[in-house]
Amino acid sequence: MNPSKASSTPKRKRKSKPKAKAASTPDKLRIVSFCCHYCSYGAADLAGSSKMPYPLNVEIIRVPCSGRVDPLHVLHALENGADGVMVTGCLKDQCHFVTGNLHAEKRMMKLQKWLETIGLGGRLEFQLMSAGMAKRWVETTKSFYDRIKELGPNPLRKGGK
Amino acid sequence: MTVRLATMGMSGCSGCHIALLDTGVALLDLLKDVELVYSYPIVDVKNPIPDNIDVALVEGSVRTDHDQEMAKEMRRKAKFLIAFGSCSAFGGVNGLANTFDSQAGVKYVYYETRSMGEQRQVPSEHVPTILPENLRLSDVVKVDFIIPGCPPFPDEIAKVLGALLAGETPSLSTKSVCDECPLEQLTAAPTQLRRIYEIPEPNKCLLSQGFICMGPATRAGCKAECPSRGIPCTGCRGPAETVWDQGVAMLDALAALEEKELAEFKLPRITSTFAKYTYASSELDKIRKRVKQK
Numbered sequence: 001m002n003p004s005k006a007s008s009t010p011k012r013k014r015k016s017k018p019k020a021k022a023a024s025t026p027d028k029l030r031i032v033s034f035c036c037h038y039c040s041y042g043a044a045d046l047a048g049s050s051k052m053p054y055p056l057n058v059e060i061i062r063v064p065c066s067g068r069v070d071p072l073h074v075l076h077a078l079e080n081g082a083d084g085v086m087v088t089g090c091l092k093d094q095c096h097f098v099t100g101n102l103h104a105e106k107r108m109m110k111l112q113k114w115l116e117t118i119g120l121g122g123r124l125e126f127q128l129m130s131a132g133m134a135k136r137w138v139e140t141t142k143s144f145y146d147r148i149k150e151l152g153p154n155p156l157r158k159g160g161k
Numbered sequence: 162m163t164v165r166l167a168t169m170g171m172s173g174c175s176g177c178h179i180a181l182l183d184t185g186v187a188l189l190d191l192l193k194d195v196e197l198v199y200s201y202p203i204v205d206v207k208n209p210i211p212d213n214i215d216v217a218l219v220e221g222s223v224r225t226d227h228d229q230e231m232a233k234e235m236r237r238k239a240k241f242l243i244a245f246g247s248c249s250a251f252g253g254v255n256g257l258a259n260t261f262d263s264q265a266g267v268k269y270v271y272y273e274t275r276s277m278g279e280q281r282q283v284p285s286e287h288v289p290t291i292l293p294e295n296l297r298l299s300d301v302v303k304v305d306f307i308i309p310g311c312p313p314f315p316d317e318i319a320k321v322l323g324a325l326l327a328g329e330t331p332s333l334s335t336k337s338v339c340d341e342c343p344l345e346q347l348t349a350a351p352t353q354l355r356r357i358y359e360i361p362e363p364n365k366c367l368l369s370q371g372f373i374c375m376g377p378a379t380r381a382g383c384k385a386e387c388p389s390r391g392i393p394c395t396g397c398r399g400p401a402e403t404v405w406d407q408g409v410a411m412l413d414a415l416a417a418l419e420e421k422e423l424a425e426f427k428l429p430r431i432t433s434t435f436a437k438y439t440y441a442s443s444e445l446d447k448i449r450k451r452v453k454q455k
Binding site: 070071072075076078079103104106107110111113114117118119120155156 | 260409413416431444445447452453455
């Protein structure tokens with residue numbers, strides 16, 4: 001084998017992988033919002049279609065019911081660098097699955113206490129709203145965004161600040 | 162051919178060693194093929210760990226730098242390393258120390274307790290340095306198998322050791338404690354929370370009666386010894402096979418069971434109830450450690 005032959009083959013330049021799109025917001029804060037399909041997703045949808053502005057940082061994940069959200073989902077989101085997590089469900093007694101929102105509320109209230117003990121207090125928000133409450137959606141996201149802005153970015157975010 | 166067995170204790174209570182002795186007749190059968198080469202709680206000699214160990218049972222969590230060194234040395238010398246007991250496997254009750262600052266504890270013990278007398282200083286000799294975190298064995302070295310339990314059940318120890326002697330791969334139950342529990346299952350959700358000192362109705366599911374029983378999230382293999390005697394499970398055998406995090410799973414399950422009264426009840430120490438034995442290996446502690454590092 002001619003050793004020069006091997007070296008003469010042109011090295012292929014690796015195509016650089018397309019970088020993950022950074023959040024398009026100026027402060028790059030990211031808020032993960034779990035919205036239930038029947039109410040709060042509708043509220044967010046209505047807020048959009050009626051052109052009510054709310055912070056761009058909120059990224060919506062639609063779930064069948066707020067009772068579907070396991071505390072582990074919230075922990076994983078925070079572990080992977082989400083600055084805040086919102087869980088929103090239907091109003092009391094209006095849950096499509098009868099008690100899903102009540103179960104979610106109990107879970108999140110206790111998880112909030114747990115998060116306080118590990119230094120991530122205030123980064124979880126739970127709200128109840130109906131599909132027509134676009135205004136409430138806007139108010140909730142705005143006030144939560146303000147709170148996260150005060151707290152600053154999540155210390156666990158990849159690549160530092 | 163005799164199998165060279167060693168046992169070692171780190172930060173623990175030696176209860177797992179007592180459980181090993183409690184295997185009774187099964188231990189006598191095992192000892193025909195086993196040579197116990199190193200075991201300070203049983204043989205009472207702290208000589209250096211001998212070489213060429215086939216199976217090592219390591220009890221207790223890694224709390225001091227001495228534990229860390231011993232764990233690493235045992236890993237170098239042992240072919241098959243077993244985390245013996247819940248402290249070693251998940252961090253155990255010791256893991257709850259992670260909810261406190263370790264230096265504050267050291268300060269309290271050596272400076273603030275009355276019995277310390279005149280000499281108020283942290284000793285620099287003869288006492289190993291305490292690590293900032295309580296670690297489980299698998300945080301320090303590679304672990305080949307775990308025998309969970311606080312303490313582990315003698316039958317299970319004999320079963321695992323017997324399987325190893327026969328050249329088979331040992332296995333643990335993949336079910337939850339509820340699968341083995343003899344109590345009558347009730348579908349009704351509890352109407353009120355009850356504490357451990359109250360007397361339960363006999364032969365009925367404790368969780369349905371309002372006792373916080375960790376059975377659903379806990380690995381089976383104990384034949385539900387506690388619930389069948391009317392004592393709620395505390396989850397000493399760690400998460401069941403399909404459970405990611407015992408504490409979070411239990412929080413999830415209890416929210417579904419709770420009625421209004423339960424919702425208003427504030428668990429004073431959620432962590433020590435739901436993650437009593439597994440806090441040091443839980444998702445929550447993982448996040449806490451990373452937050453602390455930053």
